[in-house]
Amino acid sequence: MPVPPGSQLSNWQVSHPGGSRIIPTIIRRRSRAALLAAVISLPLAAQAAPTDDRIARIADEGYAHSKVMMTAHELMDGIGGRLTNSPGLHRAQDWAEAKFRNWGLSNIHREEFLFGPGWEIRSSYARMIEPRPIEMTAIPVAWTPATEGAIRAPIVVAPMSKPEHFAEWRGKLSGKIVLVDLPGTGDEPNRAPFRRLDSNAIAERDTYEQPDYDPDAGEERMERNADREELLRLSAADGALAIARKSYRDGKLLHGSGYTHWPDKAAPLPIVEIAAEDYRRLTRLAKTGPAPVIEINNDVRFVNDDVMAENLFAEIPGSDPDAGYVMAGAHFDSWIAGDGAVDNGAGSVAVMEAARILKSLGIRPKRTIRFALWSGEEQGLHGSLAYVRRHLADKPALDDPQADHDTWTTRWPLTKKPGYDDLKAYFNIDNGSGKLRGIHAEGNLGAIPILKDWTAPFASMGIERVVAGDTSGTDHVYMQAVGIPAYQFVQDPLDYGSRLHHTSIDTLDHMKADDMRQMSVVLAGMLWQAANDERELPKPPFPTEPSPRDPFAYDDPDEG
């Protein structure tokens, strides 16, 4: 009996958590044995029907018995920031492994990949000393060296972004702390920072876009990095003591992100990021009077004991060893300024909560369900790329690890690995803590009808639509680049992009509990259906080198 009595009521109830306490009563009427029998005896298509009781049980577990915010609390408040290969991430991985074990997940394991050293802040401060004392709001930039005690020196404002800008400053940086960013003016935030999507905004994403087999634009990034390295080298040779950058957001928000983690390109100087308001005050004072004197102290350290980073996995094994697996993943690493809550503690604990929910129901899927907590995402999706190259498909390798990484997608041909066909679907979460409002088919057009079926049960929770458009910039893109059906959801943006992403206020306060419960329930429900549907998601075409977008273009010699 796939549609239990009262299931419509309970479906309505679970979308309104306040009224969900009556559901356990309904569920308790049917014994677990009877449910298991039903799972085994039913045709698979019927099991995946929108009113399937297992979906309502997932919703009940994920709303009425949710643990997602407690899990989030342990991770964000108790452990905090998780820069790749830092002690914080190592603690978090040990904690997550124990959680998975405690919940009874299977095949909990880690897979290593070459990354480089970790890095952490022990303490830091920045002060203006002259013309008057002010405690500034500032943060060391990740993977830059310590100041080895306080540095007190006059500043010089020397805006430089390309090596050719250095000529103007040669001979003027000795003994100085060099402010390299233009100050600009205060922002005028005339859009609401916090927002939810309306139906029109969701519909706009339902637009076909050409598949992007080169999602990373690595060569451009290498060029920018090389410019920055050259400027640092020139500044150090000129006698500069340290570099100061301006935070790219106003409102005293800090990031501390932005420098390369590649060990052979280590910064020769300490770099501090100063809050925009404090930075601009320095530049104004320097413009109109004697250069301000500031004191900075970056007590930071590299963690060199292990250059291998790790992805963490756990599973619910499938009943059919030939049926392959489905997977959900989120990057577990964060940047340094906050507690890594909405980027991407939110996605991580939603993946963990989906695992807990599904495991707690004691039901066995046909296909294995794998849960992945990636590392090295923030420095270029390193963890998920390592997974792709190990298990799914690879390309000719280069000797230089950075070049190998940053140009991987542009090299051809692509060769399948033996495990390629086993991965039937991948769901990634990495857009903050906002409620799921739909799913991007990411150009995988034939999958749309199946995704519509799978999302239909969650319409009353806010899932509105399967949209054709794609998303970029996180761990599903390398899977897409090798032709795996890999998806991100449409999420309410909330204040993710406007003020939380990589900032000092990326804390648990700004995760929305109702949204997190919904996210966990929908993810669990999607995984459950993907693991059991007799239909497999059609795979996108296996990628080969695409035609140039503009076959008639010439290189512009004015563009670097």
Place this chain on the structure above:
Amino acid sequence: MPVPPGSQLSNWQVSHPGGSRIIPTIIRRRSRAALLAAVISLPLAAQAAPTDDRIARIADEGYAHSKVMMTAHELMDGIGGRLTNSPGLHRAQDWAEAKFRNWGLSNIHREEFLFGPGWEIRSSYARMIEPRPIEMTAIPVAWTPATEGAIRAPIVVAPMSKPEHFAEWRGKLSGKIVLVDLPGTGDEPNRAPFRRLDSNAIAERDTYEQPDYDPDAGEERMERNADREELLRLSAADGALAIARKSYRDGKLLHGSGYTHWPDKAAPLPIVEIAAEDYRRLTRLAKTGPAPVIEINNDVRFVNDDVMAENLFAEIPGSDPDAGYVMAGAHFDSWIAGDGAVDNGAGSVAVMEAARILKSLGIRPKRTIRFALWSGEEQGLHGSLAYVRRHLADKPALDDPQADHDTWTTRWPLTKKPGYDDLKAYFNIDNGSGKLRGIHAEGNLGAIPILKDWTAPFASMGIERVVAGDTSGTDHVYMQAVGIPAYQFVQDPLDYGSRLHHTSIDTLDHMKADDMRQMSVVLAGMLWQAANDERELPKPPFPTEPSPRDPFAYDDPDEG
């Protein structure tokens, strides 16, 4: 000749600063002597006409030769925060006096009033020590005692706002740092922080409101203060080491405002305000595990050497000693967390720039123009009330200085001072750095046609309307409460209320230079016209005790 050739062109030009450089040429065609002769020989009404050349000269000086942002820079960047009676305010007053002197203003003088001690932060920090080290964002609360070195102690979350809440916590505060605010949840800022007014929003203010002769609601405030003092006394007696409060804005913004400056009500414990994100993390950790241990260090000091605060005045003397005076004012004191830029450095430097502009033109008004930089505004409009009581009108006094201050408006009768009739108009600026968009007639209905004439020249700069409604909460209200024609302008709100007011990011970055130039020009123009118009603004009715709003109301015994 009241309408010089080319004046329409130049009027248009000055509203577009980029094109204003042609104006000096037009002006140079007429010698200063000729202009002075024109001033003296013309009937007064003609002098105040909208196309009066003096208005265009004011605009040219205030746009093409503006000094307002440099003045702002010296004050905000160079001197910074200006808590009443703090060393910062004293430095700023000395600086402003020198500026006025340098610009050639007359009768530069100060007037004392009883206030109480100053206070300042030398340095401070707050850290979480257990369960993991975090540097928190925090600020000592003004006029609370120093910690005398660092205090390291476990916290207790004991939400208390009224003395009756204390019973639950008696015996539990010893050796603790007590978090007295409920944590609440993260905000959802779904309105744009930065905004300008449209015509509808301005028109909404054109609504008559009953005159408010009791603008301060002092008795309620005294009650809240008494509750807080009692709670602090009880907590100290119970052995609490310090009090921690939550910032009332999210986003790591700090204020440090909120405690009374009255010396006989001094806090018996140090009080620290912790950023909302850091405060809530503490409360979550305390709810689910062992109480976090934090360390706070408030290195602050009272400045007791002078309990008398000062208002600062400067003048452009009028040609007619019997014509009285007009006045513009702004409070010069600020709170402690930022540089006091939009509250109220902006108003202060606009008043100073208006003085500079008018003085620089070398033209003499009929009535004296007085410029006032008030002090003690943030603690209850003390400076402007002192001026009112000394020069305009007073009421029976009480022995207790706080009660005398906080209940002054509710006591009757009101008695005029000899200088009462001399003050013809008062313009106050204290709503941030936003452009002036109109003027509140503040219920002074008969003044509307005259205010319309005076604002008409500035329509092309964004002044749209004279509105009947009133404004409250700053230094014009006590003047209104004694029947003086005292006005605030309609101003574009920008991000004043949403994130700058009293916060750690109230810095020069968030003052808008174009808006500041417009504000200074319009203020100078209004003062010039008010000082020369043959018409006097009609005075509002002399206030007597108003009828009760609801003559049939009974006291509700449930309301304190």
